[in-house]
Amino acid sequence: MPRKTHYYRFYFEVARASFRRQLVYRWTNLTGLIVNIFFGAIFSYVMIALFQARHDTAGYDLRDTLRYIWLVQALIMVVVPFGWTDLMLTIRSGDVVSDLSKPCDFYWYWFSREVGSALYYFLFRTVPIYLGGMLLFGIGLPGGWVSWLGSGFFLLIGAALGIAFRFLYNIIAFWIIEARAMVTMGQVIATFFTGSYIPIAFMPFWLRSITLWLPFNGMMNVPTEIFTGKLFGGALAFEFLRQALWLVALTLLARGIAAIAARRVVVQGG
């Protein structure tokens, strides 16, 4: 059927449009970039001070820790962008009704949009921020092609997990009037459990044991640890299994809830 190729083309074009849409907000993005670099620098100085007393924490030396810090700043907008309320706002305004009535899949439509902006953030945040870390703190680049390939692949999974998660805490707006509070909560939970405040490796044992099983672990910690060479071999295969299952589960959940929301719109008119 020649139509099938067309079918995927739409999602590709949505991602492209979303990428271009980000290009419009040059100045906002530049400010964000500066803020990320600023935080990277602050955290780096704190860690340098800490490491003067102590030389190895949870198998991380100073350089590993600095790389981790800069990778977090570099990846955060790709995986868990701050204040993402795009979907929630369409629910508020009622525009969601026209999106739901489009002859395309609602979830994959939003997924494609987010893939487009994730790609933007990768090019215009991740790369320059990490370069900033290299220039300011000499964090360098890991050597092995395995860590490049592995972290690249797991970053794709991480980004997809992040999209499913933010879709979920936005779509709650169909049922809860104070959806903004949910967005804030979703944001805080994600930021904490992805290891953006405290590296997961530094968490107390009991907390780490829980966190490693959560999907947030796959969003940022796994690609980062592969990049810095902390995660390899059999452990990698295990992480793949764990996070691939999460990805399937969250995607199914997101699509399921989207279907319930669509039914609600169809009966109650939004």
Place this chain on the structure above:
Amino acid sequence: MAAKTTTMIETHDLSKAFRIAKRRPGLFGGMRSIVDPEMRTVSAVRDLNILVERGEMIGLIGPNGAGKSTTIKMLTGVLVPSSGKVTVAGFDPHRQRRALASHIGVVFGQKTQLWWDLPLIDSLLLLRHLYHVPAERHAENLAHMRAMLDLDEFIHTPVRQLSLGQRMRGDLAAALLHDPELLYLDEPTIGLDVVAKARIREFLLEINRTRGVTVLLTTHDMDDVEALCPRMMIVDHGRKLFDGPVTGIRERFGGERTLIAQIDPADLATLPRGGENQPIIEGLPAGVRQVPAESPQVALAFTRDALPAHELVAWLGARIRLRDVTFEEPDIEDMIRHIYEDGLLLKEEEEAVSVG
């Protein structure tokens, strides 16, 4: 493919009731409402029977809250009816929404399906992939729309920078690029200035005539209907009050028109004053009454059968010097009040049976 019949839209006793939670007053009431909500039912559309033929241009008119948008939503399939039957272009809109989508175009006056931050052209190009339109067909349609709607002057401008009228033109193009046979417009002229309204109306007439697109539009503006539609339906509180030709509609249901006269200041001083210091015109002809207006204006409401408009102007002009006169036509709210008050509904229902 649906069979090509001559019927485009057919509904039978189409109804929609919304159930909404009512809040009890006070703190305890509020808490009780959470666990044990008291539900209230709003009948947005009641027993609506619509029959629209292919190629028709039909206006659905009614005041705010009449159920126009709810009706459109049921006709597109985004809202499931509470009861009744509906067929659009041979499809059951709710069950076959995806299939129907490529046969219809929809424009909601207060919403846009265009990408806010991107140039208009980007949204128009993206739509080709949403509806799987062959490239040549899409290019042809786009060229046609660009010419008819004069899109070229702003097609590379981000949508958020467009005026309301320009955005509406963009949205019309977006709704028509996939060659729909049926176009729904929900309040397409709302908020537009006179020039923009005229342009949109001209365009709608054109696509209806040259492309044979069936158009169903809702409005609360009588002028839209008079300019565009040979046939109209009046709805109020979810019920159809009238279904028939537009010509002569104001004469039949029009109620009172209003003459607004700008009085010469010298003569204004000579007029007696009533409540709130309003100038009073004395000895008005039968069927004419004075209604409040802002000085130096005087407003006279009169029925069509009382006397012709020019006679009223002549009558007034013989008594005081007039700077300027304008007429205000009754709006849809006036007409509906008139329909109820004079029991026109019953008479028309009999007529509607013989028409439809």
